Amino acid sequence: MSSSLPDFNSPNASIRERMEALIREKQQKITSSLESLDSGFKFKFDQWDRPNGGGGLSSVIENGTTFEKGGVNISVVYGNLPPQAVEKMRADHKNLGDANGNGVKFFACGLSMVIHPRNPHVPTTHLNYRYFETWNPDGTPQTWWFGGGSDLTPYYLYEEDAKLFHQAHKDSLDKFDTKLYPEWKAWCDKYFWIPHRNEGRGVGGIFFDDFDVKDPNEILKIVESMFDSWLDAYMTIVNRRKDTAYTEEQKQWQLVRRGRYVEFNLVYDRGTKFGLQTPGSRIESILMSLPTNVSWVYNQSPEEGSEEAKLVKVLQHPIDWAV
Amino acid sequence: MSSSLPDFNSPNASIRERMEALIREKQQKITSSLESLDSGFKFKFDQWDRPNGGGGLSSVIENGTTFEKGGVNISVVYGNLPPQAVEKMRADHKNLGDANGNGVKFFACGLSMVIHPRNPHVPTTHLNYRYFETWNPDGTPQTWWFGGGSDLTPYYLYEEDAKLFHQAHKDSLDKFDTKLYPEWKAWCDKYFWIPHRNEGRGVGGIFFDDFDVKDPNEILKIVESMFDSWLDAYMTIVNRRKDTAYTEEQKQWQLVRRGRYVEFNLVYDRGTKFGLQTPGSRIESILMSLPTNVSWVYNQSPEEGSEEAKLVKVLQHPIDWAV
Numbered sequence: 001m002s003s004s005l006p007d008f009n010s011p012n013a014s015i016r017e018r019m020e021a022l023i024r025e026k027q028q029k030i031t032s033s034l035e036s037l038d039s040g041f042k043f044k045f046d047q048w049d050r051p052n053g054g055g056g057l058s059s060v061i062e063n064g065t066t067f068e069k070g071g072v073n074i075s076v077v078y079g080n081l082p083p084q085a086v087e088k089m090r091a092d093h094k095n096l097g098d099a100n101g102n103g104v105k106f107f108a109c110g111l112s113m114v115i116h117p118r119n120p121h122v123p124t125t126h127l128n129y130r131y132f133e134t135w136n137p138d139g140t141p142q143t144w145w146f147g148g149g150s151d152l153t154p155y156y157l158y159e160e161d162a163k164l165f166h167q168a169h170k171d172s173l174d175k176f177d178t179k180l181y182p183e184w185k186a187w188c189d190k191y192f193w194i195p196h197r198n199e200g201r202g203v204g205g206i207f208f209d210d211f212d213v214k215d216p217n218e219i220l221k222i223v224e225s226m227f228d229s230w231l232d233a234y235m236t237i238v239n240r241r242k243d244t245a246y247t248e249e250q251k252q253w254q255l256v257r258r259g260r261y262v263e264f265n266l267v268y269d270r271g272t273k274f275g276l277q278t279p280g281s282r283i284e285s286i287l288m289s290l291p292t293n294v295s296w297v298y299n300q301s302p303e304e305g306s307e308e309a310k311l312v313k314v315l316q317h318p319i320d321w322a323v
Numbered sequence: 324m325s326s327s328l329p330d331f332n333s334p335n336a337s338i339r340e341r342m343e344a345l346i347r348e349k350q351q352k353i354t355s356s357l358e359s360l361d362s363g364f365k366f367k368f369d370q371w372d373r374p375n376g377g378g379g380l381s382s383v384i385e386n387g388t389t390f391e392k393g394g395v396n397i398s399v400v401y402g403n404l405p406p407q408a409v410e411k412m413r414a415d416h417k418n419l420g421d422a423n424g425n426g427v428k429f430f431a432c433g434l435s436m437v438i439h440p441r442n443p444h445v446p447t448t449h450l451n452y453r454y455f456e457t458w459n460p461d462g463t464p465q466t467w468w469f470g471g472g473s474d475l476t477p478y479y480l481y482e483e484d485a486k487l488f489h490q491a492h493k494d495s496l497d498k499f500d501t502k503l504y505p506e507w508k509a510w511c512d513k514y515f516w517i518p519h520r521n522e523g524r525g526v527g528g529i530f531f532d533d534f535d536v537k538d539p540n541e542i543l544k545i546v547e548s549m550f551d552s553w554l555d556a557y558m559t560i561v562n563r564r565k566d567t568a569y570t571e572e573q574k575q576w577q578l579v580r581r582g583r584y585v586e587f588n589l590v591y592d593r594g595t596k597f598g599l600q601t602p603g604s605r606i607e608s609i610l611m612s613l614p615t616n617v618s619w620v621y622n623q624s625p626e627e628g629s630e631e632a633k634l635v636k637v638l639q640h641p642i643d644w645a646v
Contacts, residue, residue, distance in 0.1 A: 062621060069621070262617075276518075287619065292618055293578075293616070294618070294619070296392075296610065298607060299607045
């Protein structure tokens, strides 16, 4: 961890320094905001080092009154990517190159979080923003990109929540470029699709990767704005729903739906798979995305016309929530 | 389902007919034996068809007194393997070929089961035996093999249970060929390894695949004998442990360990991955291996010297249980 680095918020700092400063600031802001919605439970911070360079700061809340489990993790890692790893990553990152077959040096930092509320009327949410940069072994810049997004996974469908979440992201993105929201919304629906269930993980949000077609200073502003849109929207939604009464059956439905969340994360999520395959990665920080309590019930499908069936229908047929 | 086929037990029947007869018979035997250990709960049978040929018979027990969830599934499927699918499968099956690039015809049948008991002192167990056969498009035989095995996943280590389970399989296998048990025991430890946790899924058992180096009639006898060794051993173990008193903490430990089971099945298990990727496969039968209740707790590790730590140590360093 580069705690001795200069003032990252300075416009003269490098993009990677400023991205690191941004995720550190947002980790504090997000954890303290969420704590304000829970009675007495606090995030526990946990610093860790990566054997091959860098490290991270995980913060986790468990068994809270509002949040059953939540993890907000930042990592700042750097080192060498061997030729094989470069080749693997090239499938998803078009500009990543290795002209002389010697591998590249890399720097990556990001904030990754998942919040699983206790009340089945409050949606689970996920957010991740990351920055990646590489150099040739001689120190000349090779490539860079931003990636990330955020999405919402309700257990019961409140259309006004889905609309609020999407509209907040659209309104912010439109200020930068009206092409971004439609593209990133569609990407999100596609990325968080669970093929074997023929349904989405949730009601979507935004997702992008390999983004390098704007000035990186502007992308930093977009990312900052997305952090804020997410926080405003999610705080509003949690406040709306956290005290809604629920039945044992509704809680049970939440546990079964969380099984789908686990299925997506372990079977399809590229970030999780990459983390599990990378020697030296911190497994507990990767798998803190998994909920505390999960259930799998054989061959269960909701009764036609029920609230549960209404949700599933929307997951199977993604909707344009923003106007 | 080929319910109108002739008497499969006849020595004049084909190997695939006899394997189908064997798994049908064992499904009945296993489900009725397990039911005898549960108070009043019965397996529910559920027949299904595969759109492209064949089908299966799933049997599931849920919320039993002894068994929290158990699934014993047979499937008998056939059809065409397109060239791409042949290529994919060749990685694991050396003799699978497609000389003219036209794909092959295939027949596959097997019994696959997982039993998750309620009491944390009773181990989870998994068993699977399968037979695969292919022909060239002109109907000439191409290749065939058997695969399968069974293994034990305790939540608390009872050495005498692990020894009984392994010894039962070794004693039976030794009657056919003393080389089989050591090879298949080692294969099991390797196959059920969870690299990101650096531990095995359980205390092992036997595992083999692509097995075609003996007369198929003899292999059928080996498979039958493995079914019986598993059933005897597991019935004994369940009877020993099912009425052991347990604490809330021990139950909680079971739920967390089940998380590891889910991690293995969704991230590494070749059968599960193959099933999820295959269009037209029955997802509910594939994922009935997942336990009803599962838990993930952040960064939990058992206290040194505890019963929980004793188990983990053995999972990290597989032991030769049989003599």
